[in-house]
Amino acid sequence: MTVAIVLLALLGGAWLLAVIEGWVTTGRLRPGAPMLSGLAYLGRESIVPRSPDRVFFEAAPVLLLVVAVLGAAVLPLAPDLIIADLGTGALFVNAALAYVLVALIMAGWGPDGAYAMIGGWRFLGQLIAYSMLIVMPITAVAMRAESLVNTAIVGSQTSLWNIVYQPLGFVLFIIAAMALAFRSPFDLPTAEGELAGGVDAEYTGVRLAVLRLARLMLVVTLASAATVFYLGGWHGPLLPPWAWSLIKTLAVAVLMLLAGRYLPRIREADLMRWCWTLGIPLALLNIIIVGVLILVVP
Amino acid sequence: MSATQHYVLLLGIALGTVGVVLSLYCLARSLGLTQKEPGKDVPASSGVLSRDPVWGRYHARYYGYALLFLAFDMEMAFMYPWAVVYKEVGLVALLDMGVFLAILFLGLLYGWSQGALRRQ
Numbered sequence: 347m348t349v350a351i352v353l354l355a356l357l358g359g360a361w362l363l364a365v366i367e368g369w370v371t372t373g374r375l376r377p378g379a380p381m382l383s384g385l386a387y388l389g390r391e392s393i394v395p396r397s398p399d400r401v402f403f404e405a406a407p408v409l410l411l412v413v414a415v416l417g418a419a420v421l422p423l424a425p426d427l428i429i430a431d432l433g434t435g436a437l438f439v440n441a442a443l444a445y446v447l448v449a450l451i452m453a454g455w456g457p458d459g460a461y462a463m464i465g466g467w468r469f470l471g472q473l474i475a476y477s478m479l480i481v482m483p484i485t486a487v488a489m490r491a492e493s494l495v496n497t498a499i500v501g502s503q504t505s506l507w508n509i510v511y512q513p514l515g516f517v518l519f520i521i522a523a524m525a526l527a528f529r530s531p532f533d534l535p536t537a538e539g540e541l542a543g544g545v546d547a548e549y550t551g552v553r554l555a556v557l558r559l560a561r562l563m564l565v566v567t568l569a570s571a572a573t574v575f576y577l578g579g580w581h582g583p584l585l586p587p588w589a590w591s592l593i594k595t596l597a598v599a600v601l602m603l604l605a606g607r608y609l610p611r612i613r614e615a616d617l618m619r620w621c622w623t624l625g626i627p628l629a630l631l632n633i634i635i636v637g638v639l640i641l642v643v644p
Numbered sequence: 645m646s647a648t649q650h651y652v653l654l655l656g657i658a659l660g661t662v663g664v665v666l667s668l669y670c671l672a673r674s675l676g677l678t679q680k681e682p683g684k685d686v687p688a689s690s691g692v693l694s695r696d697p698v699w700g701r702y703h704a705r706y707y708g709y710a711l712l713f714l715a716f717d718m719e720m721a722f723m724y725p726w727a728v729v730y731k732e733v734g735l736v737a738l739l740d741m742g743v744f745l746a747i748l749f750l751g752l753l754y755g756w757s758q759g760a761l762r763r764q
Contacts, residue, residue, distance in 0.1 A: 349657065388671060391678040396685040412661045419657055429657065430650035437724055459687025460694040471706045474713045481720045488727040547688040552672035556665055615763040618709050622761050626716070626752065630745055637738045640731055 352429050355592065356418045359566035360559060363599055370607065384555055392551030395457040403456030407549065407556040410449040414563035417442040421570045422497050424580045424587035435496035436484050439571055443480070443526060446564065447473045450528075450535055450545050453557070457548030465535040465544025471614050472525055472534055475621040479522035482629035483515035486636040487575045500579030507578040511639070514632040516576045518625060523568040523602065525617070527561070530606035534614055569599035708760030712752060719748055 364380035394403065420435045420442075422428035432438050447469060454466015488494050490511065491502035509516045525532040536544040549557050573579060573594040580587035582594075612620075645653075686693060704710065722744070730737050755761060 349653075353657075388668070389675055391676075392672060393678055393685055395687045408662055408665050411665060412658045415661050416654060416658060419654055430645075430653050432650055433647060455699070457687055458698050460689050460696075460698050462687065463698045467702055471704075471709075474706060474709050478713070478716050478720075481723075485720070485723045485727045488724065489730045492728060492731050494724065494728060542688050551678075552668055556668065614706075618706055618763070619761060622709060622712070622752075623756065627749070630749060633745075634742070637730065637741075641735060641738060 348427060349429050351427060352418065352423060353415070355423060356415065356563055356566055359569075359592075359595065359599065360562035362596060363562050363565060363603065366600060367603060370604070384559075387555035388552055390551040392553050395459060395548050397458050399456045399458065401456075402452040403548075404553075406449050406453035406456055406545075407553050407560060409445060409452065410560035411556055411563065413442050413445045413449060414560055414567045417567040418563070418570060420496060421567070421574050422500060422579060423570075423591040425497065427588055428497065431495060431497050434494050436488055436494040436499060436575070439496075440481060440484065443568075444477075446526060449560075453545040453549070454535070459548050461541045461543070461547050462545050465537065465541050465547075468544070468614060469528065469535040471618060472528070472532065475614075475618040475625075476522040476525035476532075479518045479621060479625050479629055480526060482626070482633060483512075483519040483522075484575060486512055486515050486633050489633070489636055489640060496574055500574055500581070503578040504581060507581070508576040509578075512576075512632055512636050514628060514635070516572070518629055518632065519572060519576065520598070520602065521625075523572060524606060527564045527568050527602070529565065529602055531609035531611050532606075532617065533611060534617070537611060539611075565599050565602060566595065569595045569602065572598045705763045708755065708762070708764060712755050712760060715748065715751060719744070 361380050365375070365377055368379050369375045394400075417439050419429040420432050420438045422431065450469040451466045454462045454464070454469075456462075487499055487508055490508065491499040493499065493502075503511075528535050534544075535541075536546050541547070546554065546557060570591070573591060577594045577598070579594075580591045582590035585593075687698075723741075726737060726741055
């Protein structure tokens with residue numbers, strides 16, 4: 347039962363995001379559009395390039411989808427609405443999301459196309475830039491919660507949400523999450539203008555449908571992670587716990603989508619330079635600030 | 645539920661997702677096959693096959709970052725257990741990790757001064 351509810355919430359979140367994205371792009375609110383285009387993808391030809399690495403080519407979209415679903419499976423919507431409340435939940439989210447890199451390099455390598463391959467390797471550079479900014483803020487969250495269990499992390503924010511306790515960590519985490527979900531302005535592996543779609547370029551038909559669904563779900567999973575780690579998860583007045591989780595997750599996802607609409611795509615060299623010369627010192631500072639706060643303010 | 649049951653459940657969800665995707669593929673296939681036409685399966689590169697082999701070796705121009713990344717990634721392996729017991733151990737934990745992080749951060753500064761933090 348829990349499994350069905352959480353997975354449906356994930357699907358619903360992906361659907362809502364697609365509707366909102368279409369709304370801000372075209373100015374028209376069409377709730378049926380994601381389903382229609384999904385059906386249209388089913389009817390289209392799904393072409394395989396001429397000399398593919400078939401295993402990588404087929405595995406990439408599936409792996410990306412599995413990763414997004416597994417990440418969401420360890421994040422709580424409400425105190426008892428969680429598929430698997432692992433003892434190492436926060437670490438598991440990390441571990442699952444590390445496979446985004448594997449999926450994208452597979453998607454780049456598989457079709458034997460120049461643009462796709464460049465997109466795939468680009469994401470490797472992007473991982474080196476963003477990944478420390480995912481793990482270091484989570485460490486600071488775990489320090490406060492004294493646990494890696496995701497429900498305990500939410501429990502530690504009963505009196506004060508982490509976004510107030512460690513705002514620096516929240517900002518770094520959101521930026522890194524956008525880079526991890528390769529949303530604009532960090533969409534280097536897909537970069538429509540310069541790479542003709544990059545890792546997406548060789549996928550058509552039903553395979554592209556799976557890939558796009560996986561990307562949307564990845565955003566929902568990351569927004570849910572930000573909610574659990576920083577926005578107090580299910581805490582909130584009046585409304586039932588699950589409603590608060592959904593509202594916050596949606597708000598973070600929309601924030602991630604909208605922020606990217608007004609920013610130009612960043613160059614990879616700049617992304618790495620900013621992440622390492624500014625991001626990582628700030629992330630270390632965040633850990634030290636939280637460490638001192640925990641000792642000084644009981 | 646025990647930890648083992650959790651992992652079995654997660655494995656089941658992963659396999660279930662794969663199953664859903666496979667059934668989608670079967671559904672799409674039942675709606676019609678891809679027609680074989682010449683030139684259709686050329687990878688997107690302006691209609692011509694790329695001049696050089698794609699599966700070649702590329703210059704990793706960020707190798708300076710990559711080496712530093714290894715050091716920091718190892719450090720994270722120590723950070724997670726440290727973070728869990730941090731409040732319990734208290735000031736000693738802060739000093740222990742502070743010294744460790746300071747050495748690591750000096751390494752970052754040194755690399756920066758030597759020009760590791762730029763695209764080569």
